[in-house]
Amino acid sequence: MTEALKTAMTTSISEVLETMFFMTIDLNENATADELLKDRGTPPIISRIGFRGKLTGFFIFMVPENILNTMTETFMGLDVDAVTETHLQGTVLEAINMIAGNTFSNLDDQAVFDLDIPELIDMNTAMASCPENAPEGYFLLVETFAGKLGLKVCFRSE
Amino acid sequence: MMQVKTLIESVKNAGEAMAYKMLVVDDSLPMRSIIIRTIKASGFSNAEFLQAGNGKEALEVLENEWVDLVVTDYNMPDMNGMELISEMKGDDILNAIPVLVITTEGSQKKVDEFIERGAAGYIKKPFTPEAIRTQLAKILGEVEDDGSFEDSNDDVDF
Numbered sequence: 066m067t068e069a070l071k072t073a074m075t076t077s078i079s080e081v082l083e084t085m086f087f088m089t090i091d092l093n094e095n096a097t098a099d100e101l102l103k104d105r106g107t108p109p110i111i112s113r114i115g116f117r118g119k120l121t122g123f124f125i126f127m128v129p130e131n132i133l134n135t136m137t138e139t140f141m142g143l144d145v146d147a148v149t150e151t152h153l154q155g156t157v158l159e160a161i162n163m164i165a166g167n168t169f170s171n172l173d174d175q176a177v178f179d180l181d182i183p184e185l186i187d188m189n190t191a192m193a194s195c196p197e198n199a200p201e202g203y204f205l206l207v208e209t210f211a212g213k214l215g216l217k218v219c220f221r222s223e
Numbered sequence: 224m225m226q227v228k229t230l231i232e233s234v235k236n237a238g239e240a241m242a243y244k245m246l247v248v249d250d251s252l253p254m255r256s257i258i259i260r261t262i263k264a265s266g267f268s269n270a271e272f273l274q275a276g277n278g279k280e281a282l283e284v285l286e287n288e289w290v291d292l293v294v295t296d297y298n299m300p301d302m303n304g305m306e307l308i309s310e311m312k313g314d315d316i317l318n319a320i321p322v323l324v325i326t327t328e329g330s331q332k333k334v335d336e337f338i339e340r341g342a343a344g345y346i347k348k349p350f351t352p353e354a355i356r357t358q359l360a361k362i363l364g365e366v367e368d369d370g371s372f373e374d375s376n377d378d379v380d381f
């Protein structure tokens with residue numbers, strides 16, 4: 066299941082970032098979240114969404130603020146000066162919502178996964194977000210023209 | 224002179240009366256913005272838009288406003304898109320309003336349920352402008368090409 070989920074997840078983030086944010090990406094499947102933290106120029110804004118179904122767990126999306134600014138400008142068609150904190154937060158929340166839903170569509174469109182309402186979390190919560198009840202996990206470093214961002218999933222099979 | 228001015232006003236008002244009024248329901252402000260921008264760029268540049276953050280707010284709007292189309296997300300706090308459709312289809316007046324669902328929920332079972340409950344159409348996020356244009360044409364009738372479709376990156380104030 067881990068390999069199938071990885072494939073669905075990489076396809077999903079490509080589709081979401083290219084279709085909704087016009088960002089072409091390169092994926093590094095062997096990186097860790099530490100590489101994102103070392104690389105970042107600005108603190109990341111982090112969103113998380115829980116899911117339940119034949120897999121239960123959550124996705125975490127980490128986007129440095131400067132990249133999120135670029136994404137938000139594109140997504141909402143705003144000038145850079147018009148982007149507010151509310152816009153940034155809304156964009157990172159909607160992005161993880163789309164990535165999660167699209168991952169499960171790619172994984173198995175006959176299965177039903179219930180998605181929670183996405184939420185904002187801090188870095189400490191994100192780094193501690195693979196508890197013992199969700200032992201399987203996977204981190205994906207996403208390289209864009211604007212910099213690097215990260216996508217993490219933790220889950221357990223039902 | 225007065226008659227000409229009156230005639231111009233009449234023509235102007237007639238044009239405005241023909242413009243569609245749509246209610247966009249999504250708990251994400253950026254997503255509402257991009258949906259509105261995409262619809263405007265899909266041949267509905269004169270459409271008037273109302274917004275709501277969940278199904279409950281949408282029903283409050285519909286108590287006082289008639290709209291030609293409701294465009295709704297599924298996964299929202301307080302009242303989700305499925306519950307909104309059920310409420311509308313159970314109402315003698317609101318059941319005449321077509322509902323287009325735009326959501327990350329991609330399972331075939333959920334799609335079938337939306338249609339069974341009375342949704343007029345369904346679009347999965349991430350979506351392309353073409354997908355929205357196709358669904359609007361199906362629900363509201365063929366869309367005149369006013370040249371705005373190619374300008375989908377035009378800024379729109381929200």
